[in-house]
Amino acid sequence: MPRAGLNQQIVVREAARLADEVGWPRLTLAALAARLGVALPSLYKHVRNADALAQKVSALATAELAAELTTAAAGRAGTDALRAVAAAYRSYALRHPGRYPATQQVPDPADPEHVTAGERAVGAIYAILHGYGITGDDAVDAARGVRSALHGFVSLEAAGGFGLPRDVGRSYDHLIEALDVALRSWPGGRPS
Template sequence: MARAGLDTHTLVLAAAELADEYGVEEVTLAALAAKLGVRSPSLYNHINGLAGLRTLMAVYGLEQLYEVMSAAMEGVSGEVAVHAMSQAYIEFTRQHPGLYQTTLKAPEQGDTALEAAGGKILSLILQVLSGFGLDEEGRLHAVRGLRSILHGFSTLEHQGGFAMPLDLNVTLTRLINTYIAGIGCMGSDAASLK
């Protein structure tokens, strides 16, 4: 019988807290059970082992990332929306470094919840990029490019790779300005480098 008040959502929230505080690799069933004051076997009433927990965390993380990105873009479009979305993404990674790590998991075939959560973010970014005159393939390349910039920036920041005494938000703004200035190169009609 499951402990009263213990449910899947509670487990995911507690696991997310552990991930943010100690790192995602430190999220074990034993650590989660200790945090919740239960025995490890009782967790199986709500989750399908550690792999199942990590998938639930990834879905939750993507849903939270979508919410902050969507809220940041409310009422803005074009370049302003790209900046707002990018800043929201980086702020999310700053506040939830462990949970963010779980969002990088590629969905396994048939994992509809993870696919749907990732798909919402993809659709949101594609919507923002639709105003830049790119064809469908170009927008997808642009999404990959923006994701690479934001993930690289957040990873370097989190691992202490930006030691110079410069404002990181200024760096991010300039980086996104550069991305926007070159976004036309993502289109299929752009000249290929040879």
């Protein structure tokens, strides 16, 4: 019997793809094994268990998101940077409905790459705040606020929480403009 030629990277990547198709909570070892054309227990040669797989997918998704946010922020500042990062954030969540929820998992302290990815994602937010002149403790509060707004919107949207027909993209634009206003008047920040 020929080998399937799997390794952890392939398994985790395919798991991420599967999650995008069936949804994060329905990412299952059984479904993944079927899709990879191996028997279920074979997966245990590449991941410790189902939780560990979820953690690995989380690390992958977090790294991807961090990269896209960083790219969006590059070469921009202030309102420009905010708009670009916000757009990248929502875009990632919409393109990857299964991976996105995975990014909300707290990084496994034992996985340095995961931790770093998380820091890079948050770092993109801090970079924006720097452009608004917000630093120190104020930046901690502001970063929490920005993350809350972005994550809240995107997760409500994904959950189908916005029932009315009013255009969701427009609501997001308004939210980001409001965020811009709020950051300009943030304690410790510099108004435009």
